[in-house]
Amino acid sequence: MTAVTDILKSKTDPSVHTIAPTASVLDALRLMAEKGIGALLVTEGEAIVGIVTERDYARKIALLGRTSAATLVRDVMTSSVMFVSSTETSEHCMALMTENRLRHLPVVDAGKLVGLISIGDLVKDIISAQKFVIEQLEHYITGQRG
Template identity: 80%
Template sequence: MTAVADILKSKGGAAVHTIRPDDSVFDALKCMADKGIGALLVMEGDAIVGIVTERDYARKIALKGRTSALTQVRDVMTTSVMFVQPTQTSEECMALMTDNRLRHLPVVQDNRLVGLISIGDLVKDIISEQKFVIEQLEHYITGQRG
């Protein structure tokens, strides 16, 4: 089982992109588009106060007739943010994401943000683990040494 810390290492020090709650939703969308990401953590200083996603925009701005330039992130962000610790496993994270219909999980250690993992990061890791197991089984069955 892969630990979250190992998944973060495999991402090569990927930056966690953030925004402030008083920024506009337009600024959040622009940042997500520029970075090719689907979510931003909402921070006040070092504290995580929410997360804003493309889904929040679709459901809380576009469908409600609001404008992204005039709406603050605080008005559409999700405030109950679940997080994981670096020692947790990919399987634990996958279960948490599946049970709660999440796509992103902040990684926190000693009350400090250390990273962000996505459902895509977990799927990539699980596929890699399965590929390794399959290769080992093939070597065992054929008598080859890997």
């Protein structure tokens, strides 16, 4: 079982991108496009007050006939944000994300934001672990030392 802290260390870009609730949705979309990400944590100072995603845009702006320039992030963000600590396992995170239909989980230790993991990060970790097990089994079967 991989700990979240190890997943965070393996990320090529560990940055967590945030936006204020008073920013426009257009600003949020521009930042997500610029960074190549699908979600932003919404913060006021050090406090996480929500999360805004591309899915929020699709469902709460485009489909409702709103404009992204005239709508504030706080009007479309999800305000009840689930989070995990860095000591949680990838399996626990995967279960949490699956049960709650989440794609992103902030990582918070002692009340401080330390990272953000995505479903893609977890899938990458699981594939890596499975590949290692397969290689070890192949070595065992063929009698090779590895």
